Amino acid sequence: MYLPFRKYIDEYSGDTMTDDEFALVKAAFTPKKIRKKQYLLQEGDVCKHLSFIIKGAMRQYTVDEKGNEHIVRFGIENWWMADRESFEFSTPTIYYIDALEDTELLQVSLANLTELKQTFPGMNKLTLALDKRGHIAAQKRITAAISLTAEEKYQNLFKIHPIFFQRFPQAMIASYLGISPETLSRIRKNSILK
Amino acid sequence: MYLPFRKYIDEYSGDTMTDDEFALVKAAFTPKKIRKKQYLLQEGDVCKHLSFIIKGAMRQYTVDEKGNEHIVRFGIENWWMADRESFEFSTPTIYYIDALEDTELLQVSLANLTELKQTFPGMNKLTLALDKRGHIAAQKRITAAISLTAEEKYQNLFKIHPIFFQRFPQAMIASYLGISPETLSRIRKNSILK
DNA sequence: CGATTTTTTGAATCATATCAACGTACGTGG
DNA sequence: CCACGTACGTTGATATGATTCAAAAAATCG
Numbered sequence: 001m002y003l004p005f006r007k008y009i010d011e012y013s014g015d016t017m018t019d020d021e022f023a024l025v026k027a028a029f030t031p032k033k034i035r036k037k038q039y040l041l042q043e044g045d046v047c048k049h050l051s052f053i054i055k056g057a058m059r060q061y062t063v064d065e066k067g068n069e070h071i072v073r074f075g076i077e078n079w080w081m082a083d084r085e086s087f088e089f090s091t092p093t094i095y096y097i098d099a100l101e102d103t104e105l106l107q108v109s110l111a112n113l114t115e116l117k118q119t120f121p122g123m124n125k126l127t128l129a130l131d132k133r134g135h136i137a138a139q140k141r142i143t144a145a146i147s148l149t150a151e152e153k154y155q156n157l158f159k160i161h162p163i164f165f166q167r168f169p170q171a172m173i174a175s176y177l178g179i180s181p182e183t184l185s186r187i188r189k190n191s192i193l194k
Numbered sequence: 195m196y197l198p199f200r201k202y203i204d205e206y207s208g209d210t211m212t213d214d215e216f217a218l219v220k221a222a223f224t225p226k227k228i229r230k231k232q233y234l235l236q237e238g239d240v241c242k243h244l245s246f247i248i249k250g251a252m253r254q255y256t257v258d259e260k261g262n263e264h265i266v267r268f269g270i271e272n273w274w275m276a277d278r279e280s281f282e283f284s285t286p287t288i289y290y291i292d293a294l295e296d297t298e299l300l301q302v303s304l305a306n307l308t309e310l311k312q313t314f315p316g317m318n319k320l321t322l323a324l325d326k327r328g329h330i331a332a333q334k335r336i337t338a339a340i341s342l343t344a345e346e347k348y349q350n351l352f353k354i355h356p357i358f359f360q361r362f363p364q365a366m367i368a369s370y371l372g373i374s375p376e377t378l379s380r381i382r383k384n385s386i387l388k
Numbered sequence: 389c390g391a392t393t394t395t396t397t398g399a400a401t402c403a404t405a406t407c408a409a410c411g412t413a414c415g416t417g418g
Numbered sequence: 419c420c421a422c423g424t425a426c427g428t429t430g431a432t433a434t435g436a437t438t439c440a441a442a443a444a445a446t447c448g
Contacts, residue, residue, distance in 0.1 A: 070341035138332030145339035146372030178340030
């Protein structure tokens, strides 16, 4: 279970860690299993852990006054899940995070992560790299959201994350794109890509 | 000119730097003036500098095939401007950055920034804090873009950055929100907030 | 001031949402 | 292994929010 995790850290930190270092990392993280449809986080909670997905899939979303869900982020194997703001600042979250499949996680608290970053520079590099990538991805998503039509949004997502279309219900992808499920269905009917 | 910059770094790094440390910082940065409407970055360029705005205002935007501009980010005093992806990875940018007012910048190259972060830990803390804030802000903007109506987007922006409405032409704010200038005009007519 | 840019307004059009009904696939229990 | 129920996706009809185009009004600037 920890092997791909170790490989992942090596890859993103740019180093190969020693067994001792990995023992440190392992000690800081706690495994957790969560069944499909269970919540990892609900509105009003404080997000106490940063979770690494070993296996499974999750989504992070808001619910508006009309009760509509808006998916902000999906997570699959080797992705991290958390409401960053709530996690870093211990403020109540406005998001829900739940499991789309039975999911296995490795969780770390803010205190443990902070300590780990100090004792093991590789983890510091990792979180830096993650932030950088996250920032860039977010920028691209904003650009797409404000400048593309519904059809272009679909094609763009299909290009970037085709895996989403294999794993997630179409209605959820519509929610992620900010369009209605019916519109996505009609777009796909007329599109070459499927 | 450097005084507010020094204060800014102290504030975001969480320390008070010594005069020696500030000399290091100062040496890494180059002042630059740029007049209204001049470009700091154009599509296809590699973004060579991270720029801190001492005075003035800028915008970062893309231009689509139809020639429409989509503003991704504004910058004012004490904000940083750069295409992060292009700057970090030396890849050609898809963005334009230009000045909305006569603007004074302090610029740092990637090499100088990297070195500075190593010799002066405060600068490392600063960039970390920036990434964190940037990530959180981006997440919020995505949430707004996919879940709010045009009117709600306007009210949301008015709440978060009222200063934008005082400094930038309304048509640019419309572009930033991803709505047409006419729509923004009509929304404002019927809105209490102005 | 006059000239240029920006904002507003109106009318027509378009993209997308909404609502409702139907089709299809899947999984569970009999 | 079939039948049924539940989820999900599709389709059509209609409604609506937002865009577009054109022109007038207002604000800004030299």
